[in-house]
Amino acid sequence: MGFYKVHSATILGLKVEFVQVEADAGNGLPMFHMVGYLSSEVKEAAERVRTAMRNTGYTMPAKKIVINLSPACVRKKGSVFDLPIAVAVLGAMGRFPEKAVEDILLAGELGLDGKLQPAEGILPIVLEAKRAGFRCCVIPKSNEDEGRLAQGIQIFGAETLEEVCRWLKGEYMPQMEKPDKEEAHGTEEWDIDYSDIQGQEAVKRATMVAVAGGHNLLYVGPPGSGKTMLAKRIPTILPPLDREESLEITGIYSTAGLLKRENPLIWQRPFREVHHTVTRAALIGGGRIPSPGEATLAHGGVLFLDELAEFPRGVLEVLRQPLEEKCIHLARQQGAYIFPADFMLVAATNPCPCGMAPGPQCTCTPGQIRNYQGKLSQPFLDRIDICMEAPKVEYEELTGKGTGMDSRGMREKVMLARMRQMERFQEEKLTKNAQMGQNEIEKYCRLGKEEERMMRQAYEVMNLTVRSYHKVLKVARTIADLEEKEEIDLAALREALGYRVMDKEYWG
């Protein structure tokens, strides 16, 4: 009888904080008391633990039991503390050897029957435990696959509290190390492909250019023209994730509770479609201790905003920081949280309320069209480099065989172009053409005489602004990279001019 200490962890935002669960069983009025800045789900652990222990065959002694979760200044959230609390109490009752849990981290929720329930955020916790030098992690069986992704740390996927107790007493030896399952971080396979899209070669090409240079993209087109289809396939041509990125993204999804139990590793770049009724908090993350929002869930992949014109301005404005800085800072009373948010922004809009402009079927008045397009926020449009029309699909295309570019061919080109960019920007702090500022543009987007002349002409005829002029140059640089050319040529400039985002005042 006495004092016992167990290691566990909690997640604040996306950061893992280690927590020590201490239990003390001493003389006094029999009671079960928990302290340590606990959220209500942690406080409720008392009832779960007590019942689970009884159903496992341990009776709670008639002692004054105090549980402390330290450090006391960190808010404890989540349900992973059930198991460590139970083990600490049993330890304090003298059921386990003194040093049994010294370099072991425990996390998991208990059912009343003593079974361990799946919990959220296991992967980041295990990863952090490995970094901190723990020997072993005890986690619920259903999270075992997820935990094993960390590699290089022993994982005990326990099914019941009893199993854990028997192990700690030395009566049972679970299989801690399993051969790495190949499919757990297996090959990338997609059930969607750009060859599913008939025709639309021009906009597929524009998409490829956008991906190659990391440019943000806007589709304009009538309803049913496949804007969403086009956007959904972008992850299939983005460079494949390497293991580190993959673990980072899996960690984020684990925290958000969005992970599959089987083959939990995320090897597909995420695609997050956001509806226009989304709130700011849902988009960038919110809460007293913020949980990640859509922008963070799209980290490493694509954030897709359909019906851009319907989004309230305020909601779009909050995306400006992640678009510039590739991360989100959320300041709370407890401290500041930083979430990663390095995504490719893809937006889609109809050209007018009925969607058919400028065709003859359009039933909107010029005023309606102007109002509709006026809703697009200019600062937001300024952050989009490529704008392309997604045309209505014609009958012949609908019935035709899948032709033209497929994802594989497109990705190969994208990878080559990305490589050229990496080489070029070796000495700079950037990796993609889209990140170029004015200085880099001057340095890397030099034009020949002919090209210079054409841009001057375009500047006047097409009423380019300084900003749109620079955007055209950046996109032209990417096109030249795709075509494996050193210099930006006339064809690249022409294509880039075709992709430019038109000034709103010239629309309609």
Next chain:
Amino acid sequence: MSEMWYTYWLACVEGITGDRKCELCRKNGSAEAVYYIEEKGIREQIITEKEWGILKESKKKRNWREAYQKAADRGIQMAVRGQNNYPKRFEELAGMPYALFFIGKMPQEGIPSVAVVGARRCSSYGEKMTLRFVERLAESGIQIISGMALGIDGMAHRAALNVGGKTFAVLGGGADVCYPAAHKGLYKDLIKRGGILSEQPPGTPPVAWHFPARNRLISGLADVVLVMEAKEKSGSLITADMALEQGRDIYALPGMVTEPLSCGCNRLIRQGAGILLNEEDLLEELVIKGLLKKKNAIISDTKNKIKLETKENLVYSKLGLYPRGLDDLQRETGLTPQEVMGICVSLQLKGYIQERSKNYYVRVK
């Protein structure tokens, strides 16, 4: 220049006619003197009591010196009656304003001007014809005057700009108020390559009753007025009436008798207006009238022959007055998407086509 703001003040005063303002200036010597007319002027019969009241009120309204400076800083200039830049064509007419505000340039004297007016909700026939006539006129060095409204007016300005001609818009609101807002791009181009004129003080919103008065300026600035499309009762016919009173020649574009948009034009023709049949006739008549020098008139269509590469020509031939998308063009020409887009961009740069909506193009030449 120190007393320019007095002139600005007088030009902005509402409720006194342009002619009367001129008379006051003449009698008193200058706008500055008018500003300092004292109450005893009423007894001396320099000014009526009502006018004195209006002037007194307007002086209190704002700091006119500052207002003038602000307007000048925004590039708004003035053409005052009696000064060099005031249109000579106004001098023989009654009811013309004391001063015009303008941004950009004023129409040049000694160069023929043609006003083009027509319906806002015009047909593609009206648009196409406007394009055809105005381009030839502008190429022949004629200044095009219109009102920057949607439809025919806007097309007329665009057509003149397309061929690098001079064109001027007379607005119903202040010269610094772009109306309609959809023509913001056109408005900027007009300032660059022509001018925006108005008799209303800067900042005046475009209210409906200013427009008939504005129409008298459009016809007043022109030697000839072309009515492209007009319904039976329309602003374009008001302009035609004004033009008749001012002794301007009127030409109307004939159309089907069943077509409401042509009714006004056909009626004008019945009343004796000239008929617009083709550009050559119109130019020849202008030459006969002595408005245009023969050597300037581009009678035959030799200059405008399209010099394009084969592929460009192929794409160009598929374009018309209705916007067409890249996808259609690509299907019909059989070129690759990049090729089609490249060609569309270069046609755009050469001024043959315009992008009306994202990747939708129309022929403008």
